Amino acid sequence: MSEAILTLENITKIYPNGTLANKNINIEFEKGEIHSVVGENGAGKSTLMKIIFAIEKQTEGKIIYKGREVSFASSMDAIENGIGMVHQHFMLIPSFTVAQNITLGAEPKKGLFIDKKAVVQKTGELAKQYHFDIDVTSKVADLSVSAKQKVEILKTLYRDAEVIILDEPTAVLTPQETEQLFEQLKIFKEMGHTIVFISHKLNEVKSISDRITVIRDGETKGTFLNKDITMDQLTELIVGRKIETSYESYKKKVKDPQVIFKLEDFSCKAHGIEKVKNLNITIRSGEILGIAGVQGNGQEELIKILTGLEHFQQGRILLNGEAIEHNTIHQRRQAGMSYIPEDRMADGVAQAASVSDNLISTVYNTPELSGKVFLKNKAIVKETGNLIENFSIKVSSQKEKLSSLSGGNIQKVVVAREWNTKPKLMVAEQPTRGIDIGSAEYIHHQLIEMRNQGAGILLVSADLTEVMALSDRLVVMYDGEIVAYFDSLKGVSENQLGYYMLGIEHQSEEEIRRAAQ
Amino acid sequence: MNNIIASFFSASFLFIVIRVGIPLLFASMSAYVASLSGILNIAVEGIMIFGALFGVYFSALSHSAWIGLLGVIVIGTVCSLILAFFTMKMKADAAMSGIALNLFASDISIWLLLIWTGSKGTSASLPSKVLPTINIPIIKDIPILGQIISGHYFLTYVCIALAIFVYILVYKTPFGMHMKACGLDADAALSVGIKVNKVRLISIILSGILAALGGAYLSMGYMPIFSNNMTASRGWIGIAANAVGQGNFLIVILATFVFAIAQGIVNNLALMQLPSELINTIPYLCVMIGLIILSVRNYQKARKNK
Known part of the structure; x- marks a missing residue:
C-alpha cells in the first residue's frame, strides 16, 4: 500500500506517579488514510495522542515522521511540522470572528499591523477550498457546535496540517452533523491528508475508517483493515470480553408493585412556546419507564421542572401519592427522588471538589456522617471507600480532584452518589452519554439493580439502543407530546420507534392513555 | 449661581477637565492593558504612589526632572515585575498581591518621606524638579481651542500619545x-x-509604567511636591473606568472622562459656599453609578442569553 507518514515505535509512557499509560505501542499511519484509534476511556488513547502532539513526552520509544525520527519540543513544533489536532474541548475565543480565530497566532501582516483584509480573504478561500459552508466574518459565539468544530478543523488546515488528529469529534454532534463531518473527512482524505480519528463509538468508526487500531489497557490489540473485522469482534477486543446487548435476564419481578410516580396533565412553556403538552405518565416500583425521543422535544423541560430546577407551571406531579410540584429540591430528595443529570460537568458534580466530597454530597447531613456541629471524618472515609469499591471507580485517592477523573468515572461518581440515597424514584437523564462501553454497561447494571430492589426509574435518553435495552415500558415524545406508548418492548424495532420519534406516525389517544395506567 | 453654570461651559472648564482627567486616564489605561491580557492589576493606586514619590526623589537627587522621569519609569517597571513574579511565577492570587502592594506603597511612602525630608506630610523640603508646561506653537493662538488643549503639562501630551499608542497596539497589531x-x-x-x-x-510592565507615570504627573506637574495620600484613590477610579469599558478602549476613555468631568465640577463648585466634604463625594458617586449601570447591563445581558 502507500507509504507511512507517521510511525509510532514501541511507545511506552509511565507517568511520574507510576501509572503505566502506554506500553510498547506500535502504530503506522499511512498517508491519505482515515485511521481510527479505538478504546475505552482510560485505555491510553489520549495519552498516545498527547505524545504525538508533544504535550507529553514518551518514556521510551520512537516517533518517526516522514521518514525521520522526530522529537517535537512543543505542540507548536508539531503544528509547524504539519500535525494538527482538534481537541475535544474547543480552543476557540467566542468573541473573535471565525477568521480571527483561524489566524490567531499566525496573522497575515502588513508591516507592523494585522492585514485585516487578508485575514478575511485567506480564511474565506481556505473554507471554500475545502468545501466548508461557513461565514468567516461571523462571531464564533454565534455558531453552532458543529460549526465551531469546523473552525477548529480550519485552524489546522490554515497551518498546513498533513496529519489531522480528531479527538472524539462526534461526541458533540447530532447524527446529521456527524454524517456531514464524515463527508468532509473523506474530502480531506482525497486531498492527501491523513486523518487520525479517535473514538469509542464503534458504528461511526466502522462507517468511516480505512483501518482501525484497538487499544486496551495501554496496549495495542492490533491494527485491522476495516473490511476484515466485524463490530462484535471489535467490541470484544476493546472491552476484553463479550458485551451483552440485552439485560432481560438480569431483570427480576418485584413483588406487589406500587404506583410510585404520577404525572397528571403536565404542561409547560418556555419563552412563550409550549414545550410539553398534557403529559400523563405512571411509574410503579420495580420498573423502568423509558422516554425516547430526539433531543429538544420537551424532555429537557420536563426533567428540569420535575426535579425542581425550574418553576412548576401546570398539572400535577405525584410522588408516592403526594403532590410535590411546589416542593423545594431538598424536599423532593427527602421524599425519595434522585437525579442523574444529562450534563454531568455542569449540573452533576463540583469539579473542583474532591471525589469524596462529591460522593457524600447527597448524604453528608445524615446522622451517620455528621454530628450536630462537625462532620464525622472516619465515617466519611469509610462511606466513600465503600462507594468507590462498589461502583469500581478508578481513583488514586479519595481526595483526588474530581475533574482529574475520566468521563466514565465521573459519571460513576454521580450514579453512586444518587444510588446512595436509596431513591424511590430515580430520574436518569442520558446516564451514559459520552462515556465508554465498559462504564456504560456498568451503569446499566446498577440501574437494573436499583429497579430490582424496587425503585422506579424514569429513563430519558436519545440513545435508542440504551432505552430499548433497559426499559420495561416506553413512551416516545415528539414536539412535547407522547406520540407512542409500548407496555413491552418485545418485538419493537428501532425503525418503528424512529417513525414515531420523527413525528411521522402517531398512536391513537387510547393507546397513549395507557401510559398513565 | 448663573456664573457657576456658565463656568461649566467655558474653555477653562474643559481645560480643567483635561487637567484632572489625565491622571485618571493613566490609571485606567494601566488597568486596561493588564486586564486585557488576563491579569488583574489592582495595584494601580500603589504604583501611582511610588511613581509620585520616586519622581520627586530622583529629580531632587539628580537636579533634573528628566532623570526623575526616567526613575519613574524604572520604578513602574520594578513594581510590575514584582507583581508578575508573585502572580505569574509563584502563582499567588492576583488580588492578594495587588492589595499587598497597595498597602505596602501607602505606608512605606510615608516612612521614606520621613527619612528623606523629616516630614510625614509633604516633600516640600526636597529641591525636586517639575516637568515643563508646554505651549503648543500656533495652536496656542487659536481662540478657545488653544485655551483648551495648549498649556498643559509635558506628561499630558505623553499621556495622549500613549493613549494613541495603546489604541493602535490593541486594535491594529498581532500583539x-x-x-x-x-x-x-x-x-x-x-x-x-x-x-x-x-x-x-x-x-x-506596560501597565506598571502607565501607573507610575500617572503618579509622576501628580507630583511633578499637577503639584510640585509629593504629599501624603496625594493619589486620592485615582488608581481605583481608573480601575472602575476600565471595568465600565469591558474591554473596549474607547469606552474606557469615555468613562474616564465622565469621571474627570465630575472631578472638574467639584473643582468649580468648591468656589461656592457648599460643604466641601459633600462636593468631594461627587466623583466617587459617579463611579458608583457607573458600576451600577454596568452591572445592570450585564444582568440584563445574562438574562437575555438564558
Missing part, C-alpha cells in the same frame, strides 16, 4: 490580538502557540 486572546482564553491562546506568559509580562 494586541494576542493580548485579547490571552485575556479571553489562555488555553486557546497557548494551543495556537502564543507565548501567554510573555504577552502577559509585557502587558503588566
Whole structure:
C-alpha cells in the first residue's frame, strides 16, 4: 500500500506517579488514510495522542515522521511540522470572528499591523477550498457546535496540517452533523491528508475508517483493515470480553408493585412556546419507564421542572401519592427522588471538589456522617471507600480532584452518589452519554439493580439502543407530546420507534392513555 | 449661581477637565492593558504612589526632572515585575498581591518621606524638579481651542500619545490580538502557540509604567511636591473606568472622562459656599453609578442569553 507518514515505535509512557499509560505501542499511519484509534476511556488513547502532539513526552520509544525520527519540543513544533489536532474541548475565543480565530497566532501582516483584509480573504478561500459552508466574518459565539468544530478543523488546515488528529469529534454532534463531518473527512482524505480519528463509538468508526487500531489497557490489540473485522469482534477486543446487548435476564419481578410516580396533565412553556403538552405518565416500583425521543422535544423541560430546577407551571406531579410540584429540591430528595443529570460537568458534580466530597454530597447531613456541629471524618472515609469499591471507580485517592477523573468515572461518581440515597424514584437523564462501553454497561447494571430492589426509574435518553435495552415500558415524545406508548418492548424495532420519534406516525389517544395506567 | 453654570461651559472648564482627567486616564489605561491580557492589576493606586514619590526623589537627587522621569519609569517597571513574579511565577492570587502592594506603597511612602525630608506630610523640603508646561506653537493662538488643549503639562501630551499608542497596539497589531486572546482564553491562546506568559509580562510592565507615570504627573506637574495620600484613590477610579469599558478602549476613555468631568465640577463648585466634604463625594458617586449601570447591563445581558 502507500507509504507511512507517521510511525509510532514501541511507545511506552509511565507517568511520574507510576501509572503505566502506554506500553510498547506500535502504530503506522499511512498517508491519505482515515485511521481510527479505538478504546475505552482510560485505555491510553489520549495519552498516545498527547505524545504525538508533544504535550507529553514518551518514556521510551520512537516517533518517526516522514521518514525521520522526530522529537517535537512543543505542540507548536508539531503544528509547524504539519500535525494538527482538534481537541475535544474547543480552543476557540467566542468573541473573535471565525477568521480571527483561524489566524490567531499566525496573522497575515502588513508591516507592523494585522492585514485585516487578508485575514478575511485567506480564511474565506481556505473554507471554500475545502468545501466548508461557513461565514468567516461571523462571531464564533454565534455558531453552532458543529460549526465551531469546523473552525477548529480550519485552524489546522490554515497551518498546513498533513496529519489531522480528531479527538472524539462526534461526541458533540447530532447524527446529521456527524454524517456531514464524515463527508468532509473523506474530502480531506482525497486531498492527501491523513486523518487520525479517535473514538469509542464503534458504528461511526466502522462507517468511516480505512483501518482501525484497538487499544486496551495501554496496549495495542492490533491494527485491522476495516473490511476484515466485524463490530462484535471489535467490541470484544476493546472491552476484553463479550458485551451483552440485552439485560432481560438480569431483570427480576418485584413483588406487589406500587404506583410510585404520577404525572397528571403536565404542561409547560418556555419563552412563550409550549414545550410539553398534557403529559400523563405512571411509574410503579420495580420498573423502568423509558422516554425516547430526539433531543429538544420537551424532555429537557420536563426533567428540569420535575426535579425542581425550574418553576412548576401546570398539572400535577405525584410522588408516592403526594403532590410535590411546589416542593423545594431538598424536599423532593427527602421524599425519595434522585437525579442523574444529562450534563454531568455542569449540573452533576463540583469539579473542583474532591471525589469524596462529591460522593457524600447527597448524604453528608445524615446522622451517620455528621454530628450536630462537625462532620464525622472516619465515617466519611469509610462511606466513600465503600462507594468507590462498589461502583469500581478508578481513583488514586479519595481526595483526588474530581475533574482529574475520566468521563466514565465521573459519571460513576454521580450514579453512586444518587444510588446512595436509596431513591424511590430515580430520574436518569442520558446516564451514559459520552462515556465508554465498559462504564456504560456498568451503569446499566446498577440501574437494573436499583429497579430490582424496587425503585422506579424514569429513563430519558436519545440513545435508542440504551432505552430499548433497559426499559420495561416506553413512551416516545415528539414536539412535547407522547406520540407512542409500548407496555413491552418485545418485538419493537428501532425503525418503528424512529417513525414515531420523527413525528411521522402517531398512536391513537387510547393507546397513549395507557401510559398513565 | 448663573456664573457657576456658565463656568461649566467655558474653555477653562474643559481645560480643567483635561487637567484632572489625565491622571485618571493613566490609571485606567494601566488597568486596561493588564486586564486585557488576563491579569488583574489592582495595584494601580500603589504604583501611582511610588511613581509620585520616586519622581520627586530622583529629580531632587539628580537636579533634573528628566532623570526623575526616567526613575519613574524604572520604578513602574520594578513594581510590575514584582507583581508578575508573585502572580505569574509563584502563582499567588492576583488580588492578594495587588492589595499587598497597595498597602505596602501607602505606608512605606510615608516612612521614606520621613527619612528623606523629616516630614510625614509633604516633600516640600526636597529641591525636586517639575516637568515643563508646554505651549503648543500656533495652536496656542487659536481662540478657545488653544485655551483648551495648549498649556498643559509635558506628561499630558505623553499621556495622549500613549493613549494613541495603546489604541493602535490593541486594535491594529498581532500583539494586541494576542493580548485579547490571552485575556479571553489562555488555553486557546497557548494551543495556537502564543507565548501567554510573555504577552502577559509585557502587558503588566506596560501597565506598571502607565501607573507610575500617572503618579509622576501628580507630583511633578499637577503639584510640585509629593504629599501624603496625594493619589486620592485615582488608581481605583481608573480601575472602575476600565471595568465600565469591558474591554473596549474607547469606552474606557469615555468613562474616564465622565469621571474627570465630575472631578472638574467639584473643582468649580468648591468656589461656592457648599460643604466641601459633600462636593468631594461627587466623583466617587459617579463611579458608583457607573458600576451600577454596568452591572445592570450585564444582568440584563445574562438574562437575555438564558
